[in-house]
């Protein structure tokens with residue numbers, strides 16, 4: 001069995017300019033899908049996969065993320081005094097144990113690769129996961145848990161991949177995979193945000209990674225790539241020269257909450273899954289759609 005994946009890195013330093021003015025004072029990771037912030041979904045996915053230590057790479061203006069994963073004394077005391085035990089229990093269940101959350105800052109917006117590199121001292125010399133909070137994967141078994149299954153079988157590095165329409169590949173990291181007959185593939189090549197019409201396939205990187213710590217050395221030396229940023233994908237391409245890279249085509253539906261339409265779709269999909277909301281929401285949605 002390869003070394004266990006105990007730590008997960010959440011890059012949350014982005015400015016969220018696509019969601020202005022909502023993100024002027026509120027970090028985009030705190031935008032809500034139904035009644036919980038985006039970051040809570042990915043943290044829950046990580047914890048369900050057995051992650052013990054959460055590492056947030058933050059930036060200025062992100063204090064509410066720290067607060068969200070802390071005790072809210074005043075609020076919780078008030079809930080207690082009012083006998084709101086359900087709400088209190090929910091907050092307690094979602095709160096990570098003291099000492100299992102770390103924060104570090106990406107001081108400059110130099111790209112995803114640089115953000116991950118900023119976590120090097122907190123991760124140390126062990127394999128780790130990276131989850132991008134923009135991407136929600138709605139699945140019976142969490143995407144990271146499915147990837148850990150692949151990792152336990154194959155070791156090395158593992159990325160989540162999925163098919164998108166060809167005309168969308170330029171928005172993502174795109175991989176080329178060897179023929180395989182299961183949900184796991186050997187990744188042969190990858191490119192970050194290929195120009196339209198040049199992608200090696202329509203399989204994109206979904207925003208979930210299991211990486212070996214050697215990636216940090218490569219990120220340190222990584223030159224800027226697509227968009228003038230230090231790209232994680234470029235460092236992974238170098239890493240593949242000496243280590244295995246497995247692509248996992250996971251079961252589940254992805255919502256790219258970095259885009260407004262993906263974010264809105266996530267809200268509808270997660271709400272329709274909620275017994276306390278679905279019955280009320282369905283006729284409203286039908287009416288709205290019928291009127292178009």
Ligand code: G1P
Pocket residue numbers: 112132134135171172173174192204205206207231232233256258
């Ligand atoms: C990042 C990664 C990209 C990946 C995408 C998934 O891009 O660089 O490889 O496909 O996340 O959402 P970003 O969305 O930060 O531009």
